[in-house]
Amino acid sequence: MNATLTTCPYCGTGCNFYLLTNAHGKLRGIEPAGHHPTSRGQLCIKGWNAHAFVDHPERLTAPQIRTNGALQTSDWATALDLVHSRLTSLAEQHGQDSLMFLSSAKVSNEENYLLMKLARAGYRTNNIDHCARLCHSSTVTGLVETLGSGAMTNSLSCFDETELIFVIGSNTTEQHPLIGSRILQAVRRGAKLIVADSRKIRLAKHADQHLRHQNGSDVALLNGMMQQILQDGLEASDFINDRCENLAALKTSLAAYSPEYVAKITGILPEQLVTAARLFASVNKAMIIYAMGITQHSHGVDNVRAVSNLALLTGNLGRPGTGVNPLRGQNNVQGACDMGALPNVYSGYQKVSDPETREKFSTAWGVRLPETPGLMSTHAIEAAAAGRVRGMLILGENPLLSDANQALVEKALRNLEFLAVIDIFPTETAQLADVILPAACYAERDGSYTSTERRVQRGRKAVDPPGLALPDWQIICQLLRRCGLQADYAAPSEVMKEIAALTPIYGGIAYPRLEPNGLQWPCPSSDHPGTPILHSAGCTRGKGLFSPVAYRPAKELPDAAYPLFLNTGRSYFHWHTGSMTRRSHLLDREERAAFVEINPEDAQKLGIIERQLVRISSRRGAIRCRAQLTDKVPPGQVFIPFHFAEGAANALTNNALDPEAGIPEFKVCAVRVEPC
Amino acid sequence: MLKQLNYDNLLQLLETISTDYALQVPTLLADGTRLLANYGSGELSLTGPPLQRKPTSAFFPQTELLLTIDVEGQVHLPQPEKPVALFGLDRTDLAALTFLDRFFCAPPADDIYQRKRDRALIISLTGSAGPERSFLPLTEDNCDIEMSAVNGQYLALGHSELGQGFLDGFADGDPQQLEDLRRESAQQVSPAELLQQASRLLSEERVPDRFWKEIADKCILCSGCNLACPTCSCFGVQDRQSGHGTERSRVWDSCQLDAFMREASGHNPLGSEQLRTRRRIHHKLVADVERWGELGCVACGRCDRACPVGIGMLAVAEEIVRRFN
Amino acid sequence: MSQPSQTETSIYSPRPCRLLSVNKLTPQDKLFRLQLRDGSELQHQPGQFIQLSIPGLTDAPLSVASSPTRNGYFELGVRKAGILTSALHRLQPGEQVGIRGPFGRPFQLDDLRGKQLLLIAGGCGLAPLRSLIQYCQDRRDEFATVQIFYGARSPQDMLFQQDLSAWQTGGSFNCRYTVDKKPVDSCFDGETGLITNLLNDLQIDAANSCAVIVGPPTMYRPVISALRRLGLNSEKQIMVSLERQMRCGVGKCGHCTIEHLYCCQDGPIFWLEEVEHLRGAL
Ligand SMILES: Cc1cc2nc3c(=O)[nH]c(=O)nc-3n(C[C@H](O)[C@H](O)[C@H](O)COP(=O)(O)OP(=O)(O)OC[C@H]3O[C@@H](n4cnc5c(N)ncnc54)[C@H](O)[C@@H]3O)c2cc1C
Ligand code: SF4
Ligand code: SF4
Numbered sequence A: 001m002n003a004t005l006t007t008c009p010y011c012g013t014g015c016n017f018y019l020l021t022n023a024h025g026k027l028r029g030i031e032p033a034g035h036h037p038t039s040r041g042q043l044c045i046k047g048w049n050a051h052a053f054v055d056h057p058e059r060l061t062a063p064q065i066r067t068n069g070a071l072q073t074s075d076w077a078t079a080l081d082l083v084h085s086r087l088t089s090l091a092e093q094h095g096q097d098s099l100m101f102l103s104s105a106k107v108s109n110e111e112n113y114l115l116m117k118l119a120r121a122g123y124r125t126n127n128i129d130h131c132a133r134l135c136h137s138s139t140v141t142g143l144v145e146t147l148g149s150g151a152m153t154n155s156l157s158c159f160d161e162t163e164l165i166f167v168i169g170s171n172t173t174e175q176h177p178l179i180g181s182r183i184l185q186a187v188r189r190g191a192k193l194i195v196a197d198s199r200k201i202r203l204a205k206h207a208d209q210h211l212r213h214q215n216g217s218d219v220a221l222l223n224g225m226m227q228q229i230l231q232d233g234l235e236a237s238d239f240i241n242d243r244c245e246n247l248a249a250l251k252t253s254l255a256a257y258s259p260e261y262v263a264k265i266t267g268i269l270p271e272q273l274v275t276a277a278r279l280f281a282s283v284n285k286a287m288i289i290y291a292m293g294i295t296q297h298s299h300g301v302d303n304v305r306a307v308s309n310l311a312l313l314t315g316n317l318g319r320p321g322t323g324v325n326p327l328r329g330q331n332n333v334q335g336a337c338d339m340g341a342l343p344n345v346y347s348g349y350q351k352v353s354d355p356e357t358r359e360k361f362s363t364a365w366g367v368r369l370p371e372t373p374g375l376m377s378t379h380a381i382e383a384a385a386a387g388r389v390r391g392m393l394i395l396g397e398n399p400l401l402s403d404a405n406q407a408l409v410e411k412a413l414r415n416l417e418f419l420a421v422i423d424i425f426p427t428e429t430a431q432l433a434d435v436i437l438p439a440a441c442y443a444e445r446d447g448s449y450t451s452t453e454r455r456v457q458r459g460r461k462a463v464d465p466p467g468l469a470l471p472d473w474q475i476i477c478q479l480l481r482r483c484g485l486q487a488d489y490a491a492p493s494e495v496m497k498e499i500a501a502l503t504p505i506y507g508g509i510a511y512p513r514l515e516p517n518g519l520q521w522p523c524p525s526s527d528h529p530g531t532p533i534l535h536s537a538g539c540t541r542g543k544g545l546f547s548p549v550a551y552r553p554a555k556e557l558p559d560a561a562y563p564l565f566l567n568t569g570r571s572y573f574h575w576h577t578g579s580m581t582r583r584s585h586l587l588d589r590e591e592r593a594a595f596v597e598i599n600p601e602d603a604q605k606l607g608i609i610e611r612q613l614v615r616i617s618s619r620r621g622a623i624r625c626r627a628q629l630t631d632k633v634p635p636g637q638v639f640i641p642f643h644f645a646e647g648a649a650n651a652l653t654n655n656a657l658d659p660e661a662g663i664p665e666f667k668v669c670a671v672r673v674e675p676c
Numbered sequence B: 001m002l003k004q005l006n007y008d009n010l011l012q013l014l015e016t017i018s019t020d021y022a023l024q025v026p027t028l029l030a031d032g033t034r035l036l037a038n039y040g041s042g043e044l045s046l047t048g049p050p051l052q053r054k055p056t057s058a059f060f061p062q063t064e065l066l067l068t069i070d071v072e073g074q075v076h077l078p079q080p081e082k083p084v085a086l087f088g089l090d091r092t093d094l095a096a097l098t099f100l101d102r103f104f105c106a107p108p109a110d111d112i113y114q115r116k117r118d119r120a121l122i123i124s125l126t127g128s129a130g131p132e133r134s135f136l137p138l139t140e141d142n143c144d145i146e147m148s149a150v151n152g153q154y155l156a157l158g159h160s161e162l163g164q165g166f167l168d169g170f171a172d173g174d175p176q177q178l179e180d181l182r183r184e185s186a187q188q189v190s191p192a193e194l195l196q197q198a199s200r201l202l203s204e205e206r207v208p209d210r211f212w213k214e215i216a217d218k219c220i221l222c223s224g225c226n227l228a229c230p231t232c233s234c235f236g237v238q239d240r241q242s243g244h245g246t247e248r249s250r251v252w253d254s255c256q257l258d259a260f261m262r263e264a265s266g267h268n269p270l271g272s273e274q275l276r277t278r279r280r281i282h283h284k285l286v287a288d289v290e291r292w293g294e295l296g297c298v299a300c301g302r303c304d305r306a307c308p309v310g311i312g313m314l315a316v317a318e319e320i321v322r323r324f325n
Numbered sequence C: 001m002s003q004p005s006q007t008e009t010s011i012y013s014p015r016p017c018r019l020l021s022v023n024k025l026t027p028q029d030k031l032f033r034l035q036l037r038d039g040s041e042l043q044h045q046p047g048q049f050i051q052l053s054i055p056g057l058t059d060a061p062l063s064v065a066s067s068p069t070r071n072g073y074f075e076l077g078v079r080k081a082g083i084l085t086s087a088l089h090r091l092q093p094g095e096q097v098g099i100r101g102p103f104g105r106p107f108q109l110d111d112l113r114g115k116q117l118l119l120i121a122g123g124c125g126l127a128p129l130r131s132l133i134q135y136c137q138d139r140r141d142e143f144a145t146v147q148i149f150y151g152a153r154s155p156q157d158m159l160f161q162q163d164l165s166a167w168q169t170g171g172s173f174n175c176r177y178t179v180d181k182k183p184v185d186s187c188f189d190g191e192t193g194l195i196t197n198l199l200n201d202l203q204i205d206a207a208n209s210c211a212v213i214v215g216p217p218t219m220y221r222p223v224i225s226a227l228r229r230l231g232l233n234s235e236k237q238i239m240v241s242l243e244r245q246m247r248c249g250v251g252k253c254g255h256c257t258i259e260h261l262y263c264c265q266d267g268p269i270f271w272l273e274e275v276e277h278l279r280g281a282l
């Protein structure tokens, strides 16, 4: 047995484990890294099974080209030439901005960097984005405005010393299980726990207070807490005086949010609000944890601002055991953002619109670069449906299942004149492609990934890719060369050298320094030890900005025709569109098919019994799946995980976008449920 | 036959063994994890904490090909591999191996397991081989060679003919030294006492259902407790089809998962987290005693280390004894 | 793929079997008649099961529904319940499947011989019981009276309808059938109501009787109470069949346990007193 240390390919927690290979070089198991600061000898069920899909017989093993409607096996040169010539000719005919590049939170930092270089320097468009648009674009927008940096401010080790944890919109034990377990351990140690979530999640069973506020009413809840804190005079005056600005405007904006008013909007009791506010403000060190429950709204950025306001108001920033802690979903969604797989920034959040920055990248890459920020992925889908985006390269994403409003996405992808997909499995999206390029998966290539606590750490190759499949970075390099750019990196470590040279927050990152447990950015120079806690001396932007927000309801609320709230998300056993987990025996067996969680009260009214097949419809589509009766969801709400193509939650969801971040409202829309 | 080896002799022995065996030795990995890995693949680690990965995984691995069915429907068993040699097992590792041997070889014997196990060579490592050379009690049985570190030397006792064969030619050891080690071993307190007490309380039905609910509420269903446990033997079966036929494998399974016993109808005899948590503890502390006459837990502590929420076997047993004794 | 090594087999190797015939029993159930490809007999005993293997879908436990007294074939009555059973339902005579087994503890014939038998089945439970009924039919003189009780959801859900009427009219057995619900236009001439209704008014010689129960999980407790009321209170008077999810059939995979018992080895047939006190057994 041989052991290769690597980073988990699933969530953003960033656990490390050993891939165990047998005498024939076949992957046979997983062993958690015993001394890695995140895993500490432990993993969640997905981590323990992360080897299982790697040698699945359905892996893509050769490039495929669509000829006369059918996909046919090809060779690399032909397939890559075709991709390049089709993209180039579309750009020539319709302008560079008729192309769109979707990068991936599953591939390495180096690969994200290279893809954004390909889009910007190779095909001269800033039209590049990735699935962070669908998860934490609100965070990046909101926190950059209020604090100056759009990442988790603190580290996972902070759970060991905090006095209170406020979890809002994060089902942590299921979605970031090894962070969830740290929260449970903190509770056991005596830390207080407040959970704000409409669902009765596992953490709620251990909470001092569980606030079941209605989905989409977060701003009201948070504003109400802040108003109460001000009323009680529990704000951190010294911290505010020294380190924050714009308190007066915040105060004015909060005045209306009395407990009674908030109770009406959120559905919680006024007393609950008061108790929660007082509890939160009573401790010296509190961490706020949030995830998709905050961000995936048409007012996602406002939600983030409100969270940030609460932390600033109580002085919970810049110290151990405090902070604004967005939990990033994918194992490298932090890195994909850091690397500038976003339409408006280069790596390290350096603005495309800034001439000096542009000059820097221009000089380094030896080409003139486009000036206007590009399209967000959600807008690109709309543009494709309208025929304005005509060519697309998708790297390791399955938007057909993961984006809101499936019907629109399908129309958009079918409308494209050319679609190339780089993936490891024949996903639903790949089925629509003109060219499919087979990639190596995480266990088959080297690279670095950045976890939710900004820890840049290594992924390492343990086995060879199947058939002709190639590491993504090599595929992108082939295209870079076809664009006439230098791309003779011998290994990802050399790409990292280029990244470090151009990206101040990664300035001191180099492969040898990542042994064995990685480094947390910002790490500006080769002697910098990394930064476990952001904003400790002052905020990245200088002063912490109070950014007042007002409650706005979700874009679509239940009515007579569609009387129930639909909440969507992931389940514990599956990952996103299931291309990996549904091909892993244990995970697949655990949940084989789509289901909808429905409260027994609602079920009784609708005449629905356990395991019954039901039809769920919204204004955008309809699906069928089995009912699961549970009081995990409150009456009036149903929950559907979005993993299953046969019962795709995103056939129902509303693509109402946040005006600033472009994130869709995955967490609220109106549906009808009927027995069938 | 008692022999004494110095460090170089030990390396020489390992070298010899590695020519005919797929030898796995205690290895220190990049982040400090210590486990059995291929001889020569990393830093040989002769002292330290218990081996993290259960050594029984050499005979019952996480994923294992059982057979292949070709396109004609003909069944083929996998080719036999090079025999396995394991070096570095401590007392609990061997106890777990004994337990698993009995389980898999009870009729009808699991020939897939037995085939590998019968040809294997097992060498324990005890004495001053714990963390910072702390003392590990001797192993006595179910190994071919019992190796004990003492004063920078290695006392080697061949238990089987196979083991003795490998020791031929090394210098004789001092029986008095072995006696001393045995005496010291006898003085070690074993956590098994705690388990016995918990076992008794459980079989006397002194542990109420609400206790299991309370424990189960914390469980995040990672399955780590089962996968890490050297006496856990449950597996699922997976078929994978390709153009060449079907590969049928077994994979480690976990009784903490809802689908472990769920039937096609939806009926599930272990249908709640509470029942499954009870099963995990009850199986080893009561059911195994009933079936095999001894505890199914060798108190190795692996599940306690693998459990992200602190409800491994020893933690739960302690809680049971504290609350219900 | 590894090289062929025909000589070796393992407890996990399926043996090739040919489907001789396939007959529809109900809309969801079919009767499959099979023969080992090498022509040998299965050599099972009533109550035992086999693991039926279909490449790509692993294997599933199925009770043998025919008696070993009938040579040259064995039969399986299979409900379309999921992936593997659906695939099986699509197969045609002449096609091949694999089987392992027979496995498990059978009905304890030695203890049943000479006794008055109450054979009680609900729903799918008739499949395993049929092997015992056929056995009794073929060795009628080994047993005293044999009464058969069968309950199904509706007349069209009843398995083995031809057998049921043959047993009723054949004179060897005393048979009573019931359904939960009878459609108005049904020509079913049995009773309506729970299976326990059939037992309440029985006149039996309790001391010389043995009962066998095979049915869905919910059936056991009420039927056992009814039998107790009839006076079946001693050891070795009530036999139950306990089905659990089974992956290996040979006591290794751990999916079929009830406390310390492995249903696939220690069962599926148990004396009631062996399992009654075990949590989750009934
Ligand atoms: C001893 C025994 C005898 C049986 N005899 C018969 C019979 O004669 N006729 C008949 O129609 N059915 C019988 N069953 C039930 C039959 O095994 C299941 O219906 C079948 O396994 C479902 O498999 P599937 O792949 O079609 O369903 P899926 O739901 O697709 O399979 C799910 C998985 O769970 C397992 N599984 C699901 N339900 C059961 C269950 N009830 N019991 C055991 N394993 C299960 C399967 O092996 C499979 O791996 C018997 C079960 C047992 C334990
Ligand atoms: S918690 Fe996240 S990173 Fe850790 S093992 Fe689970 S999926 Fe992987
Ligand atoms: S301590 Fe835990 S891992 Fe070790 S044998 Fe006991 S139950 Fe298994």
Ligand code: SF4
Pocket: B218, B219, B220, B221, B222, B223, B224, B225, B226, B256, B303, B306, B307, B308, B309, B310, B311, B312
């Ligand atoms: S290791 Fe702990 S959390 Fe994981 S399944 Fe076992 S008891 Fe549950």
Ligand code: FES
Pocket: C245, C246, C247, C248, C249, C250, C251, C252, C253, C254, C255, C256, C257, C262, C263, C264, C265
């Ligand atoms: S079926 Fe595998 S142990 Fe019983």
